[in-house]
Amino acid sequence: MNNSVPLLQVKHLSVHSLQHINFSLFAQECMCIQGTSGSGKSLLLKALADLIPAQGEVLLHSQKQSDIEPSQWRRNVTLVPAMPSWWYATVKEHFSCNIDHWLTQLALSPSITQQPIHTLSTGEKQRLALCRALQHNPYVLLLDEPTANLDPTSQSLLEQFLFNYFLAQPDRSIIWVAHHPSPWLIRRAKRFTLHGGYLSEDD
Incomplete structure (x- = not known):
């Protein structure tokens, strides 16, 4: 499902070392972002989730991030960090x-x-953090190395779950940061590289 209007639009987003990031993400798409350590991958996800201030525009369903309450935006565009926090016992x-x-x-x-x-x-915490994000029924999942601590079987199950369950729904998309994307993810995602503060689509 690839509608004419993007689900998520990013226009000239700049924050710290990141310069004029531009892209459009359509419904039922997965965008995989690679880059060396320190290139700003996690920084970009935090800006998209409205967790840090940034210049430029981010729009969901053509609505500006700045026009939506931050708490509501984060339910709609939800970050699952590499090291999730837990506040109850x-x-x-x-x-x-x-x-x-x-x-x-x-x-x-x-x-x-x-x-x-x-x-x-x-690895258990990573998968539970994903479930915690899903309970709010977000439109966009921002995943920071979600399979980094999983064995190959658990990694494959998580990938299939996200594509067959989450992305199968209308108006859902994923931005997936992966230092070493699996062959399965490479085949199914649009791939981008973050380098020198700029984001470019891979050939």
Whole structure:
């Protein structure tokens, strides 16, 4: 589904070392961003999520980021950071809906919701942070290295889940930062490189 109007538009976005970032993301598209460490990939995601001030414009459904309450924008354009924060003692306290159907698709037992956060592995926390983001039904997911701490099987399941479940819905898109994208992701995503403060689409 590739409508004539982009779901997310970025116009001349500049923040710190990033200069005049421009791109359009359409419904049911995945954009994969690569770049060396320190190139500004995480910085870009934070600006798109309205977590840091930036110059330029970001629009969702043609509405400017500056015209939407920051809390509402972040529900619609949701960042899942590489190292997610947790503010309650147990998993279940972070959720307001039943997530068992997502957990099973991500190779996690539903019983994990009863566990204390401090007992979880980094990979488990990454997948649970994704579920936490999904419960708000965002239009755009901003994923910062979501498979960095997963084994190959868990990585494949997460990729398939995002493409077959999330992107299968209308008006949904993903921006995926990956230092080493998998062959599966390379085949299915539009690839861009961040270098020297500028974003360019790969051939």
